[in-house]
Amino acid sequence: MNCDQSLQTQAYLDGELGAADALKTEEHVENCAECQALAADHADLKAAMAGAQYYRAPAALRAKINDALDAETKVIPLKPRNKGSFWLGAGSGAGGMAIAASLAFLLLAPANTMVSDLGDAHVRSLMGEHLIDVASSDHHTVKPWFAGHADVSPPAEDFKADGFTLVGGRIDYVHGARAAVVVYRHGAHIINLFTWADHNVRLPGTGSRDGYRMIFWKQKDLELAAVSDVDPAELDRFVDLVKKSQSRE
Amino acid sequence: MDDKRRRFEAMAMPHLDAVTNLARWLTRGSAEADDIVQDAMLRAFRSFDGFRGEAVRPWLLAIVRNCHRTVLEQKKRHAAAPLDDDEKMEVAADGPTPEANVIQTDDGRRLDNAIAALPEELREVLILRELEEMSYRDIAAATGTPIGTVMSRLSRGRALLRAELTGGRV
Numbered sequence: 001m002n003c004d005q006s007l008q009t010q011a012y013l014d015g016e017l018g019a020a021d022a023l024k025t026e027e028h029v030e031n032c033a034e035c036q037a038l039a040a041d042h043a044d045l046k047a048a049m050a051g052a053q054y055y056r057a058p059a060a061l062r063a064k065i066n067d068a069l070d071a072e073t074k075v076i077p078l079k080p081r082n083k084g085s086f087w088l089g090a091g092s093g094a095g096g097m098a099i100a101a102s103l104a105f106l107l108l109a110p111a112n113t114m115v116s117d118l119g120d121a122h123v124r125s126l127m128g129e130h131l132i133d134v135a136s137s138d139h140h141t142v143k144p145w146f147a148g149h150a151d152v153s154p155p156a157e158d159f160k161a162d163g164f165t166l167v168g169g170r171i172d173y174v175h176g177a178r179a180a181v182v183v184y185r186h187g188a189h190i191i192n193l194f195t196w197a198d199h200n201v202r203l204p205g206t207g208s209r210d211g212y213r214m215i216f217w218k219q220k221d222l223e224l225a226a227v228s229d230v231d232p233a234e235l236d237r238f239v240d241l242v243k244k245s246q247s248r249e
Numbered sequence: 250m251d252d253k254r255r256r257f258e259a260m261a262m263p264h265l266d267a268v269t270n271l272a273r274w275l276t277r278g279s280a281e282a283d284d285i286v287q288d289a290m291l292r293a294f295r296s297f298d299g300f301r302g303e304a305v306r307p308w309l310l311a312i313v314r315n316c317h318r319t320v321l322e323q324k325k326r327h328a329a330a331p332l333d334d335d336e337k338m339e340v341a342a343d344g345p346t347p348e349a350n351v352i353q354t355d356d357g358r359r360l361d362n363a364i365a366a367l368p369e370e371l372r373e374v375l376i377l378r379e380l381e382e383m384s385y386r387d388i389a390a391a392t393g394t395p396i397g398t399v400m401s402r403l404s405r406g407r408a409l410l411r412a413e414l415t416g417g418r419v
Binding site for chain 1: 251253254266268283294299300312315361364401404410
């Protein structure tokens with residue numbers, strides 16, 4: 001294609017142009033052999049594509065989805081359970097101490113890289129490289145955006161009344177996997193709330209790097225981490241708010 | 250049936266065929282597309298509370314694309330076998346002769362194979378435009394790309410498919 005109007009002609013052929021533009025394009029096509037050929041090809045291909053396979057949803061799939069949706073709507077409300085509590089319990093006995101120690105050995109390495117990954121991601125976001133992909137203080141905008149972009153559905157409630165304003169969300173990478181990040185503002189401080197699917201690794205609980213504090217927890221098949229330089233008590237309060245909103249969902 | 254479920258039934262489920270069709274074409278007809286469809290519909294349902302306003306179909310299709318990408322990434326992480334997502338197709342260097350310049354699709358499978366051989370980003374816009382008859386704007390929303398990119402991909406996809414079908418390369 002050498003004609004610089006070819007995309008415009010294509011838009012015309014696809015019925016994408018308004019009356020005025022359509023008229024202009026018609027005039028152009030009359031005088032452009034290339035666009036005339038394009039029009040012929042377009043019609044030809046359109047006719048051919050009518051013979052392409054269209055995959056409809058098989059009845060079995062439809063039924064399976066309906067079953068899954070049924071199961072989804074009839075969820076028995078479970079008390080939010082902290083998966084970490086098992087380890088606390090295990091650690092209380094003497095034998096448990098040994099188990100906990102060996103586990104700590106096995107799991108310390110990923111926890112350390114997690115802290116440095118999150119610290120780096122947080123700093124990157126503050127340097128203005130990539131803080132927000134979807135900017136909105138409306139969780140009705142932020143939450144559905146994640147459905148199209150992330151592997152998990154993160155909590156994304158606005159806690160404006162409590163001083164934590166929802167400002168948007170983005171996708172980031174933590175520990176080699178995609179994470180959904182919900183971004184909040186508290187005064188002059190930014191809080192990044194990272195969420196990713198439970199990898200079954202032991203989370204560090206808390207961590208800090210370059211003056212930024214992190215709180216980790218697991219909730220409902222998700223692993224979460226809040227990272228910020230806000231006052232530690234404020235970060236605790238923020239995490240409590242998220243936990244409560246998450247258990248309400 | 251609760252209210253959310255009823256709304257989902259009325260607004261999202263009518264697009265199940267479109268969702269299935271895209272998933273199948275993204276996976277080049279593989280049956281694992283069904284898992285992607287189910288995953289996508291569940292995910293859509295879970296965030297449906299938050300869904301407002303905009304068109305449902307592009308939103309659902311964006312979720313399907315995302316689920317498909319997640320599966321690819323998981324495979325890449327787990328499997329030793331390299332993925333063939335470096336799908337570059339070459340167009341025959343010398344253009345089709347005028348005699349051959351008519352698309353022969355008496356064999357539907359030849360057409361389907363040619364579409365499946367297109368690079369993914371060209372294949373999806375072509376499917377959404379030609380089979381779903383979606384507007385540029387909706388395609389842009391579903392694929393998360395600017396309209397200008399949708400237009401140039403459509404143009405490249407059509408030219409490539411045409412060359413494939415008329416150039417005798419199958």
